[in-house]
Amino acid sequence: MIGRQRLAHWQQRRIWPALTVVALVTLLAFILTPFLWLIITSLKPDNQLGQLPPILPQPPTLAHYQNILFSPFAHYIWNSCVVATTTTLVSVSLGAAAAYALGQLPIRGKIPVLVFFLAISMFPPISIVVPLFQFIQSAGLYNTYSGLVIPYITFSLPLAVWVLTAFFREMPREVAEAARMDGCGVLGTFWRIAIPLALPGLFTTGILTFIAAWNEFLFAFTFTNSIAHQTVTVGLSFLSSGYYIPWGDICAAAVIVTLPLILIVLIFQRYIIRGITAGALVG
Amino acid sequence: MNQSQSPVGASPQSAAPLASRMKRRPTWRGKEERIVGYLLLLPAVILVCAVTVFPLLRTFQVSFTNQVLAEQTNAYIGLQNYHLLTQDFFFKKAYENTWTFSLWSLAGETVLGLLLALLMNRSWRFRGWLRAVVLIPWAVPDIVSARLWTWIYDGTYGVLNFVVQSLHISSQKVNWLGDPQLALHALIIADVWKTTPFMALLLLAGLQSIPAPLYEAAAVDGASGLTAFRVITLPLLTPVLVIAMLMRFLGAFQIFTLIFASTEGGPAGSTETMSTYTYKTMFSATQFGYGAAMAVVLFATLLLVTIATLAVFGRRLNQA
Numbered sequence: 001m002i003g004r005q006r007l008a009h010w011q012q013r014r015i016w017p018a019l020t021v022v023a024l025v026t027l028l029a030f031i032l033t034p035f036l037w038l039i040i041t042s043l044k045p046d047n048q049l050g051q052l053p054p055i056l057p058q059p060p061t062l063a064h065y066q067n068i069l070f071s072p073f074a075h076y077i078w079n080s081c082v083v084a085t086t087t088t089l090v091s092v093s094l095g096a097a098a099a100y101a102l103g104q105l106p107i108r109g110k111i112p113v114l115v116f117f118l119a120i121s122m123f124p125p126i127s128i129v130v131p132l133f134q135f136i137q138s139a140g141l142y143n144t145y146s147g148l149v150i151p152y153i154t155f156s157l158p159l160a161v162w163v164l165t166a167f168f169r170e171m172p173r174e175v176a177e178a179a180r181m182d183g184c185g186v187l188g189t190f191w192r193i194a195i196p197l198a199l200p201g202l203f204t205t206g207i208l209t210f211i212a213a214w215n216e217f218l219f220a221f222t223f224t225n226s227i228a229h230q231t232v233t234v235g236l237s238f239l240s241s242g243y244y245i246p247w248g249d250i251c252a253a254a255v256i257v258t259l260p261l262i263l264i265v266l267i268f269q270r271y272i273i274r275g276i277t278a279g280a281l282v283g
Numbered sequence: 284m285n286q287s288q289s290p291v292g293a294s295p296q297s298a299a300p301l302a303s304r305m306k307r308r309p310t311w312r313g314k315e316e317r318i319v320g321y322l323l324l325l326p327a328v329i330l331v332c333a334v335t336v337f338p339l340l341r342t343f344q345v346s347f348t349n350q351v352l353a354e355q356t357n358a359y360i361g362l363q364n365y366h367l368l369t370q371d372f373f374f375k376k377a378y379e380n381t382w383t384f385s386l387w388s389l390a391g392e393t394v395l396g397l398l399l400a401l402l403m404n405r406s407w408r409f410r411g412w413l414r415a416v417v418l419i420p421w422a423v424p425d426i427v428s429a430r431l432w433t434w435i436y437d438g439t440y441g442v443l444n445f446v447v448q449s450l451h452i453s454s455q456k457v458n459w460l461g462d463p464q465l466a467l468h469a470l471i472i473a474d475v476w477k478t479t480p481f482m483a484l485l486l487l488a489g490l491q492s493i494p495a496p497l498y499e500a501a502a503v504d505g506a507s508g509l510t511a512f513r514v515i516t517l518p519l520l521t522p523v524l525v526i527a528m529l530m531r532f533l534g535a536f537q538i539f540t541l542i543f544a545s546t547e548g549g550p551a552g553s554t555e556t557m558s559t560y561t562y563k564t565m566f567s568a569t570q571f572g573y574g575a576a577m578a579v580v581l582f583a584t585l586l587l588v589t590i591a592t593l594a595v596f597g598r599r600l601n602q603a
Contacts, residue, residue: 008507016508020402020405023398023402024399024402024407027395027398027399027402028413028416028417030395030476031416031417031419031420031476031479031480032416032419034420034431034432034435034476035419035420035423035431037431037434037435037442038427038431038434041434049440050439050440051440052440052442052445053445094326094327094330095327097323097324097326097327098323098324098326098327098328100323101319101320101321101323101324102324105316105317105319105320105323106313106316106317106320107316107317107320107321107324108317113324113328116328116331117331120331120335120336122530122533122585122589123335123339124536124537124558124578124581124582124585125537125539126537126539126557126558126561126562126578126581127339127342127578127579127581127582128334128335128338128339128342128578129562129565129578130338130341130342130345130565130571130574130575130578131337131338131339131341131342131345132334132338134341135338150334151334153330153331153334154331154334154335157327157330157331158331161327185315186315186316186319186320187319190319190323211422214424215424215425215426217424217425217426217539217540217543217544218539218540218562222566232424233424233425233426233540236424236426236427236430237426237429237430237544239430247434247440250430250434251430251431251434254427254430254431257424257426257427258422258423258424258427261422261423261424262419262422264422265415265418265419265421265422266415266416269411269414269415269418270411272418273414273418273484273488276481276484276485277484277485277488
């Protein structure tokens with residue numbers, strides 16, 4: 001009996017903490033090493049790409065980054081900036097209006113509308129890509145920024161509505177009530193009181209929609225066919241010419257495409273996690 | 284003006300509910316707020332319907348035609364496309380692959396995500412950084428993930444072969460994505476890598492909503508950590524777990540970019556999934572009608588899975 005108790009005690013004091021640290025380190029290694037490998041490869045001189053060891057580049061080179069940044073690839077980056085920013089602005093503003101109604105105003109049928117937006121956000125894009133393609137062609141939007149922003153609304157606007165509704169719900173009604181007492185109309189309260197108060201929420205939503213639009217591939221690949229409007233994800237998928245696959249350049253381009261997002265994540269992780277969980281768990 | 288008239292219009296109702304409503308907010312204001320509310324909601328609803336619901340209905344419609352872009356055919360053929368699907372060997376293979384991919388990917392990311400969430404729920408010194416770092420794969424674009432894992436799995440220069448050889452697990456170089464037996468599983472691991480963070484963060488939020496006194500009470504009663512996990516954590520986490528798993532399943536079942544940009548469905552169709560096969564049918568063969576039928580099957584499958592999940596767990600989800 002005493003032996004068992006002491007064993008249990010020892011287990012609690014020593015084995016569990018050690019096991020948790022080992023498990024955490026293993027999981028973190030699984031999560032981090034693939035991305036680290038991307039960075040390492042992007043810094044390797046061409047003649048070391050085909051040989052292992054050395055694991056680390058000796059010496060590290062920025063040649064691949066130069067190849068990418070001083071090539072037409074830079075234009076893909078610009079296109080992505082335009083498309084992702086426009087998508088974000090459109091969906092955050094329309095989403096904020098809808099979410100204010102859903103979170104603060106006494107309208108009927110809130111639950112069905114929210115379920116509708118949630119259902120739409122789970123929509124498989126492949127099941128709507130042909131009609132969208134036909135629409136975009138007939139409207140003359142093939143190979144335009146609008147031809148990407150409009151399809152991107154399919155996922156960014158439901159996302160914005162959900163995350164923002166969570167924020168507006170948490171906002172105390174008394175603030176709006178007080179504004180109304182002072183003679184502020186419904187729209188005035190929305191614009192002058194609620195929007196400034198919801199800035200953190202708008203910011204979070206903006207980050208989430210920007211990342212989603214930046215990462216999109218299927219629509220961008222289908223609705224454009226010239227570098228004038230193709231986004232970085234499409235550009236990255238084209239980076240291999242015939243039999244020679246320039247892995248150094250590909251990895252450098254991949255790092256360039258991902259780095260802005262990683263920085264956003266590291267700086268604003270608190271907001272992002274709040275947004276992800278609010279969007280998913282409100283219902 | 285409007286404000287002074289409205290109370291009269293809203294008054295013919297029994298006094299008691301009106302009074303209780305007055306207490307919360309006067310009725311005239313409620314009416315105006317409601318109208319503005321609908322107007323604020325309308326643009327988003329209309330726009331979303333225009334870009335998703337109508338295209339979906341159109342896909343249904345097209346699936347009953349033999350529309351082929353390259354041949355300019357476009358006639359109503361009833362259920363013929365669906366009949367063809369039942370005999371399409373490649374479609375069946377793709378359908379099976381998609382189930383295999385989704386279920387294994389879901390299993391992997393649920394186990395790892397739960398483990399990670401439990402570990403992150405402890406008080407570590409660098410908890411903020413830990414959460415930020417864990418988010419990295421989530422932020423990585425699918426296309427980057429596809430290229431990154433293609434490079435890691437590369438048969439000649441890939442780092443995975445180097446690791447396997449250095450650890451003396453195998454002396455041969457394996458072409459991970461070139462082997463029909465291995466390719467799908469290799470891609471499942473890539474997907475688990477990408478999606479575990481999302482799972483972990485949702486579950487972490489779920490864990491943090493479990494009141495700490497429950498665990499303290501369990502500890503006082505002498506329950507071991509595992510017992511507390513089984514009796515407190517799992518039951519209380521179930522709603523979040525079910526929602527997170529459903530969302531991830533729906534995502535995994537639509538897997539496109541990772542496969543399209545790494546193996547393109549090969550070798551020998553061993554990694555072909557619903558989305559990649561549908562896409563090729565639509566845009567390589569330009570068989571819009573036949574492809575639309577596939578898209579409908581994909582959509583119907585996801586709908587059925589969602590309905591089944593909600594039917595089984597709906598009541599427990601509502602309680603949460």
